[in-house]
Amino acid sequence: MQSSKTKSPATLPDNIPGNNQDKEVSRTECVRCGVCCTKGGPTLHLEDIGAFKDSSVKRSDLYTMRKGETVFNNIEGKPSVLSEEIIKIKGTGESYSCSFYDPDQKACAIYANRPIECRVLKCWDTKDLEAIFEKNRLQRKHLIPPDTVIAEAIAGHEQRCSYSTIETLVKKMGGSETSEAVEKFLELLQFDHHLRPFIAKKLELPIEEMDFFFGRPLTTTIKMFGLQVKQNGDAFLLTPIEKGIGEFGN
Numbered sequence: 001m002q003s004s005k006t007k008s009p010a011t012l013p014d015n016i017p018g019n020n021q022d023k024e025v026s027r028t029e030c031v032r033c034g035v036c037c038t039k040g041g042p043t044l045h046l047e048d049i050g051a052f053k054d055s056s057v058k059r060s061d062l063y064t065m066r067k068g069e070t071v072f073n074n075i076e077g078k079p080s081v082l083s084e085e086i087i088k089i090k091g092t093g094e095s096y097s098c099s100f101y102d103p104d105q106k107a108c109a110i111y112a113n114r115p116i117e118c119r120v121l122k123c124w125d126t127k128d129l130e131a132i133f134e135k136n137r138l139q140r141k142h143l144i145p146p147d148t149v150i151a152e153a154i155a156g157h158e159q160r161c162s163y164s165t166i167e168t169l170v171k172k173m174g175g176s177e178t179s180e181a182v183e184k185f186l187e188l189l190q191f192d193h194h195l196r197p198f199i200a201k202k203l204e205l206p207i208e209e210m211d212f213f214f215g216r217p218l219t220t221t222i223k224m225f226g227l228q229v230k231q232n233g234d235a236f237l238l239t240p241i242e243k244g245i246g247e248f249g250n
């Protein structure tokens with residue numbers, strides 16, 4: 001959402017928020033429809049670090065998408081696998097709508113300090129967004145001092161629960177190594193699940209910051225591998241999203 005003007009009207013690309021009809025839409029300025037803000041929070045860049053200094057944006061407002069996660073690429077208009085981690089502003093509840101968007105006012109709660117992607121986005125002309133989209137992306141290392149307990153915890157989590165490790169385990173399921181792969185996978189799910197409240201308590205950090213420190217929970221992201229988790233007390237049951245392949249549990 002922004003308000004700068006351009007002289008040349010253009011047809012909105014299919015993959016850009018605001019183009020929710022098949023017909024041509026020509027626009028020369030932001031009309032504060034809010035569609036871009038309801039399609040998902042922005043990815044942050046190094047230029048956005050200032051917003052942390054005045055506390056406009058806090059760690060609890062963010063989540064990390066880790067290397068190897070599948071993300072919908074708004075520029076390419078299709079899913080792609082992240083070659084490096086990114087940090088995004090959380091959605092509201094279960095929706096994609098940016099947590100800073102006020103639908104009643106159709107306004108951004110941090111408008112003066114809104115992230116650079118929001119400042120350059122013109123839904124009728126995306127070249128400014130495309131120019132910065134993959135540059136200077138913010139990562140956890142830019143916000144967390146090295147040699148701290150939390151930095152070590154993140155490194156340990158990343159080493160144990162990387163998406164390349166998980167992908168290797170998933171590929172083994174269905175073959176002769178299925179039971180070992182499932183057992184190892186369930187161990188990682190349990191580790192990821194219990195690490196978050198443990199670290200929050202040990203370091204006296206809000207639990208809401210854990211999706212920034214450790215990325216979204218594996219119990220959520222494993223859907224990209226066609227799997228889902230059902231919890232039964234302390235036990236996890238791993239089930240394929242497609243029916244007919246069977247269930248795995250611990």
Ligand code: SF4
Nearest residue numbers: 037098100101108118
């Ligand atoms: S930060 Fe503000 S302008 Fe950017 S998507 Fe969220 S509500 Fe919209």
